[in-house]
Amino acid sequence: MTATEAASDETSDETGRRARLLFRNRDYTGWWIGETVSEFGGALSVVAYPLLILGVTGSASGAGAVTAAVSIGGLVTMLIGGALADRISRRTILTAGPLVQAVAVATVVVAVATDHVNVAHIAAVGFVQGLVSGLAGGAEFAALRRVVPEQQLPTAFAQLQGRTMAIRLAGPSAGGFLFGVARWIPFFGDAVSFLASALGVLLIRRPLGPDLDEREPHESMVASIGAGFRFIRGNAYLRFLTIWAALANACNAGMLLLVIVLIHSRHGSATLVGAATSLGAVGGLAGSFLSGRIAKRVPGRLLVIVVSWTTTGVLIGIALVSQAWLIGTLLALMMFLIAPINVVFATYEARTIPDALMGRVTSAINFGAASIRWLGALGAGALASAFSPTAAMLVFAGILAAIALSTHFASGLHVLNEPIDDATAD
Structure with missing residues (x-):
């Protein structure tokens, strides 16, 4: 074995060791499982929403309106979410958000199961999902920094990237298949997955911040956003x-x-x-x-x-x-x-x-x-x-x-x- 091969093996062993240690972290593991379930549930509906509108109305513009509603919702709250994450309880944001999304998507399940689907309702649900995602996005990274020790952050980010790619690979196929079985199933899976996300955050034992001394008044939110x-x-x-x-x-x-x-x-x-x-x-x-x-x-x-x-x-x-x-x-x-x-x-x-x-x-x-x-x-x-x-x-x-x-x-x-x-x- 050459020196290069030995170094490569040593690096690989160290990476594996850090991954094992990270999953011994109960807070991280519970959060990771909840977020994985939630992300997979979201991947089910990525394909199901346009297929639903196309199947019910045959309108490509209607499908575009629903997709646009999600983006617009996230855009409205994205900057506010970043500022709020440093001002109010991140645990509250990350718990309440998925519960709101679960209720919103549940109304889609009922609408599809009872054959009362209309574009305005589905677009409104997408808009609500976008609003919540924009608000929660600012708290997710800050909370992760509290859960994972600094020296293990690179390993955590690598795992998250791999998880996202794997879900993008499996999710759309699963969503398309389940939609073919029964149109309401992908949306039901998405709604339940939000509950898993909220539970994963609730099970985290350590404080997620911001601490009381970090909540002291700073510059206004508008001024803070403007600096960026x-x-x-x-x-x-x-x-x-x-x-x-x-x-x-x-x-x-x-x-x-x-x-x-x-x-x-x-x-x-x-x-x-x-x-x-x-x-x-x-x-x-x-x-x-x-x-x-x-x-x-x-x-x-x-x-x-x-x-x-x-x-x-x-x-x-x-x-x-x-x-x-x-x-x-x-x-x-x-x-x-x-x-x-x-x-x-x-x-x-x-x-x-x-x-x-x-x-x-x-x-x-x-x-x-x-x-x-x-x-x-x-x-x-x-x-x-x-x-x-x-x-x-x-x-x-x-x-x-x-x-x-x-x-x-x-x-x-x-x-x-x-x-x-x-x-x-x-």
Whole structure:
């Protein structure tokens, strides 16, 4: 055995040891199980909601309205949630939120089981789910820091990333299959999963904060939120990232809805829709394993340019092919490339944003990135209804082509030409 092999084995053993120690942490294990059940329940309904609207009304615009409602709801409360997490009990936020979501989704179960489904009701439920997710998002990371010792945080984040990729792989297929068995089943599973999330938080023994001395009056919420946006405005790279992510996310939301509409319009089953979506997750899972190596070997600016043009080609391909498995394969290619670009963006943010502004700046970036996501789903549904799903997909491909062209000239992107390790806080 060479020295390199020995070092590799030692690193692998250390990683495994840390993972075992982490799961001996009762608070973390209970929370992790509850969140896993909840995330899987949510994955069941990701495919089920558009299929429900398409099955009941046949309206692609209605399906787009429901998808948009979730995004809009989260957008309304995202910035407020980050500020509230440092002002009131995080345990209360993380317990009450899932209970509200469980009640909201339960009304969908009743509506589907009794054949009283209408777009306005389903959109309202999606909006409520988005509102709660936006509020709870600010407390989740802070609570995790209380539950997991600092030296074990990298292991915890790796486990969470792997869990998310695995659920994205299995969830849509399971949701499509269960929807085919009985339309109400995926929504029932989603409602029950929220209860598991609340229970997992209630079983945590240690305090989640904020402590009493941390609740002393600080600057106003508006001023605190504004500081994050001011920092972005003064940084050319962060300005580019926020605008690029906003447009890309809107196109991605529209594309995912149009994939469902395309397969459905070609008489594909709910199971086939779920399978194609899950095939895309396979690419994301593979990309997550290789993202570190790719990010180290490919300059960041070049990676952004390549991914921007590749996603344009993927959308053109999806619009023109007819087989569901080919659509899934193209999705897999796109998701494979998105994983390493996320590593570049996240690493550069972590190294260039001052610690004192980290929460406010990152929440502002996330807010900007999600700001028009709802418009992508709404526009996709409207275009598909007015023209055709194929034409709508080509419109989104044109928008991505314009974004890809801009990456060649964006001054803020040139900073990624330098090694990421050389980046420092501004």
